[in-house]
Amino acid sequence: MDFESLRKKLAEHNQEHLLDFVNDLDEKSKQVLYNDITNTNIAEVVRFFNAATASMDTQTKVDDKMEPIPTEMFGSVTRSGKILKQWEKTGLEAVGKSKVCVLLLAGGQGTRLGVNYPKGMYNVGLPSGKPLYHLQAERILRLQRYSKEETGLSGTIPWYIMTSEHTQEPTEEYFASRNFFGLQKEDIVFFEQNMLPCMSFDGKIIMSNKGKIARAPDGNGGLYRALGEKVLGDMERRGIQYIHVYCVDNILVKMADPTFIGFCISKGANCGAKVVEKSYPTEPVGVVCRVDGKYQVVEYSEITLRTAEKRNEDGRLVFSAGNICNHFFTFDFLKEVVNENEPFLKHHVAKKKIPYVNEQGNIITPEKPNGIKMEKFVFDVFEFSNNFVVFEVLREDEFSPLKNSDKAEKDNPTTAKHALMSLHHRWVLNAGGSFVDKNDSLIPAIPSKRLKLDTTIRKPKTMASDKNGNDRRSANDVDHSLVICEVSPLVSYAGEGLEEVVSNKRFQSPLLLTEKYIKDKEMQIK
Structure with a gap:
């Protein structure tokens, strides 16, 4: 390991500080550091930095x-x-x-x-x-x-x-x-x-x-x-x-x-x-x-x-x-x-x-x-x-990305879960099925598009409107707590093939529609 030569090469790009603590390291750690630096194209990294920061400083409206x-x-x-x-x-x-x-x-x-x-x-x-x-x-x-x-x-x-x-x-x-x-x-x-x-x-x-x-x-x-x-x-x-x-x-x-x-x-x-x-x-x-x-x-x-x-x-x-x-x-x-x-x-x-x-x-x-x-x-x-x-x-x-923890207001585990269950709920409804509550009363369909505020939608802290004054929101803003519904991807890719499984049938939440669930139901019918 020729650290003296390496220091001179680093100095050419104003990066010699990478070796400031080399004398504090044991031999194994020195080898790791030496490999880390020599396997890095320092000149390329510095060039990337200069180009990226230059374009950042000159960013204009387009x-x-x-x-x-x-x-x-x-x-x-x-x-x-x-x-x-x-x-x-x-x-x-x-x-x-x-x-x-x-x-x-x-x-x-x-x-x-x-x-x-x-x-x-x-x-x-x-x-x-x-x-x-x-x-x-x-x-x-x-x-x-x-x-x-x-x-x-x-x-x-x-x-x-x-x-x-x-x-x-x-x-x-x-x-x-x-x-x-x-x-x-x-x-x-x-x-x-x-x-x-x-x-x-x-x-x-x-x-x-x-x-x-x-x-x-x-x-x-x-x-x-x-x-x-x-x-x-x-x-x-x-x-x-x-x-x-x-x-x-x-x-x-x-x-x-x-x-x-x-x-x-x-x-x-x-x-x-x-x-x-x-x-x-x-x-x-x-x-x-x-x-x-x-x-x-x-x-x-x-x-x-x-x-x-x-x-x-x-x-x-x-x-x-x-x-x-x-x-x-x-x-x-x-x-x-x-x-x-x-x-x-x-x-x-x-x-x-x-x-x-x-x-x-x-x-x-x-x-x-x-x-x-x-x-x-x-x-x-x-x-x-x-x-x-x-x-x-x-x-x-x-589209419902999972980016943040539930401490954030959006793009979190709860909004992701609700988005998927809302989609699968609508798959079942579109295929002719329905959901009922414990009193056997029909549960209203979850809207698939943005609607005016009603009792099934939580008003967020900030709300944007379109030119007609209608609320503009994503599926993340809908309260899905009424229906828990999940359709296994092995049962349906995008809602297809569900008619023969759910048409004219009434379900109670929670519903987990799996291949095993379908087979069990078929056996009961036989």
Whole structure:
């Protein structure tokens, strides 16, 4: 270990402080630190920092450059009519021919959720007790069966799971201990995203202790560097043509949604985004649109209120396509991004509270942000697409993220649980079933769209209204305490096939509709 030469190299980038405590370490710890530093491209890290902070300082509003998505490249579950079934058929055929895979972004830690294990292992308190990973695995299983029922083709949907240094080992152990939730082991591919050093505001790499650099995952946009030859090669070997990418924390995510896949295929798209309509103009979500003729996600902080409030003649917001990190790529597009475009993706700055070792060698846990983590975003590749499409879905059907603990007012375990049970309640109602209370009186249906305030809806502390004065809220604001209903993903992927099970039947809450429940009922009838 030549620390003297290493110190000189570090000095070239003003990072020689990384060796301040080297003499306090034992030989084993010195070797760990030496490897940690020499395996880090310091020049590249400093270049990333300079570029990211420079763009942060020069950020301007982009209102005048923005255009909405062209009508011909826009699809919607509420406005596309009968063609939805054709899109679904196209998607199911692609699944049946084993041309579709799903790619899960699961590198983040559950810090805001208040747990020290991967989010996918979190149980929000459903009657089944199934965590997110379990629900998602069974949706894949059901979709494979559904595709065979509809097309006669027996396809497989490989599941690629991007973890990080913090989530890789516990995630792999968890899947193995659950026997991969019924999926074939060889059809689940784990790979790890890269970690980047955390930086102080003045451009110094932060040390987490005397002998280790503080690091964080390089954002969900780190996907493209992490894919590399190994994962892309596996996709190519399997004949994958279409990739569905999503984040682990959305409890309502539809794995490899055949309607979305079919829509993208029918449009000849090489890249697509699934979106939800913004609830109100100032909702803090990014919007998918065009800027200077290129597709991208514009954050709410990058536009003025005047632009956010613009409406079409039908009263809808002009820039209403709320990003939910749910994307479609063709294999050829993804391969081109990885091999050619990835170096051009910019890093974004996230100011964070990062534990560090001070000049006295003590580890400090800061009470306010003291440094930055550099991240790339998965949607930053939209600009490279020459045939980009957007597909709008209902928020109450497909988007309820789990980001915070129940101490927060939204996006917490309770809102996620309620969103899923509300959806499944409506599945049962739409299939001809009904719910009754202990007195055998019918329980009113839960509304699937935003309604004026009534006794089943809690008024939040702050409430936005549309131009007609109607309340604008998500499914998170509905009180679902009347009905506890969960439908196993193995029974139904998206509400299909429930008629013969629930039609003209009356149920009492709680209802857990599983394959075993159905078989037991069939036996009772016999």
